[in-house]
Amino acid sequence: MNYESTVAPESGAVMTLGEQEAAAEQARRRRFAIIAVVAAVVLMALLYFFIHHGSDEAGELAAPPAGQVPVVSVVQPGHTTIDGEIEATGTLAARREIPVSSVGEGGRVVSVPVDEGDWVRKGQVMVVIDRSVQVQQVAGARAQVGVMQANLNLAQANLDRGLKLVDRGFISKADIDRLTSTRDSAAAQLQASRASLAELQARTARLNILAPEGGLVLTRNVEPGQTVGAGGSPLFTIAKHGEMELNAMLGEEDLAKVHVGSLAKVIPVSSGQTFSGQVWQIAPTIDAQSRQGEARIALAYAPGLRPGGFASATLSSGTVSAPLLPESAIMTDTKGNYVFVVGKDDKVQRRAVTTGLVTATGIAVTSGLTGSERIVLRAGGFLNPGDKIKPELSK
Structure with a gap:
């Protein structure tokens, strides 16, 4: 079996194929490590540069050139006639609320011809009370008046006859006095009967509950069949004339x-x-x-x-006549309200003011201004007394 081999240049030793591959992989790793270290150093250098130099350059670019005067909107308020308004809340009510109760002896309610929301006139019947007993009492009193009238007529006739006979000597002077007294007594009894009749009629008339004033019926607290009496809780309330x-x-x-x-x-x-x-x-x-x-x-x-x-x-x-300024022109601190007034030299100066009415279009200045001044409109919070500006009159 044959195996490939090589000789290492430095030592002359023979390296196998596996050893060669391992050496090549190790070399690649060293190169990657060196590249990563170099990249990290470059990145840190760039970061350091931007932190210590970039912000200074940006600040120099943002800063206005030396001697530049800012343009500021100003307003000349003059005098305005202002209608003062006050906001309030409350509850609606009848201007004159009239309670209606029974003023008579009371009794059983027969009918109630009016209801809530109805309009009534003065003297209109609002509740009808049963009067069957009172009607009989009135009839009896009227009959009694008739009896008393008859007695008076008889006594007067007897007195008239007596006066004719006294001259002839048929009756004495004492008899005439007695007949006169009888006539006067009958007249008094008739008057008393008539007074009793009138009282009963008035009581009967008061049974019905009438509207004391014309107006709108707001509440009703009575129904047919109910028994009512004098001095009870109100049966109705009326808004006088609505x-x-x-x-x-x-x-x-x-x-x-x-x-x-x-x-x-x-x-x-x-x-x-x-x-x-x-x-x-x-x-x-x-x-x-x-x-x-x-x-x-x-x-x-x-x-x-x-x-x-x-x-x-x-x-x-x-109404008041005063300078009217937008809310943005008036500033407040611990010393109170103030505005910035632009002088003839275009320098701003602080001036204390007193405010008054607040309207939808602005705030009235009641003291501190004449209205002819030029007032800084919006940029007052960025200015200091003595700052020079380029005023631009706002329309």
Whole structure:
């Protein structure tokens, strides 16, 4: 059997084929290791270069050239007439809610001709009470009046005859006095009977429950067959003339800004419609717990206004004439509100201001500005007093 062999150049020793392959594999591994080490060194060098040199170069590129002046938007506010508005919430209610109860002796309810949501006029019958007993009492009293009238007529006739006979001496003066007394007594009894009849008629008339005022029936708490009595709980509640109101709750400061006659717009949660109203009463006191007071806003009747519902209101608190600035132009720190004013030399200076009404278009400045100044519009947070800028007037 023949085996291939070779001679190692250095030693002259003969190497078999397997030994040659092993030596070649070892050489390849050494080359790969050397290449990996070189690549790692190059990568670390590149990383070091970018960390220590790349950021400096980027910073130099981002930095503005020395002496460059930033362009900043400014606004010249002037004076604006601002309608003050105050937001409030509250509960809807009847402006004048009238409870209706029985004012008579009461009795069994025969019928109830009105219901919730009905309109009634003053004096309209709302509940009919059984009066069968009272009708008989009135009839008896009326008959008694007739008896008393007959007695009076007889006594008067006897007195008239006696006066004719006294001159002839048939009867004495004492008899005339007695006949006169009988006539006067009969007249008094007739008057008493008539008074009793009138009382019974009035009592009977009061059995029916009448509407004390015209308006909208809000609640009904009586049904036919029920027995009612005087002084009980209200059988109905009526919104006088259907007038409604919003009991709006306001903080102390806001309450001081409104007055009787202030206009308001009311939006009930249930309908989302807008109704016009007017403040007709302002609470003279402030709640010690909530620190709020009540402003009552009168509203005309509308189906969308339901007592007990929740609504929001926007009240007018008058008008002011003042510079109006966007919210971005006014800044705040521990010293208070301030703006940056651009001087004639285009340098900015801090100026303290006092703000007032807040509207959808901006904030009113009540003191600190005349309105003719140029005010930094948005970049105030990046500026310091004395910085020079290139102002660009915003339209």
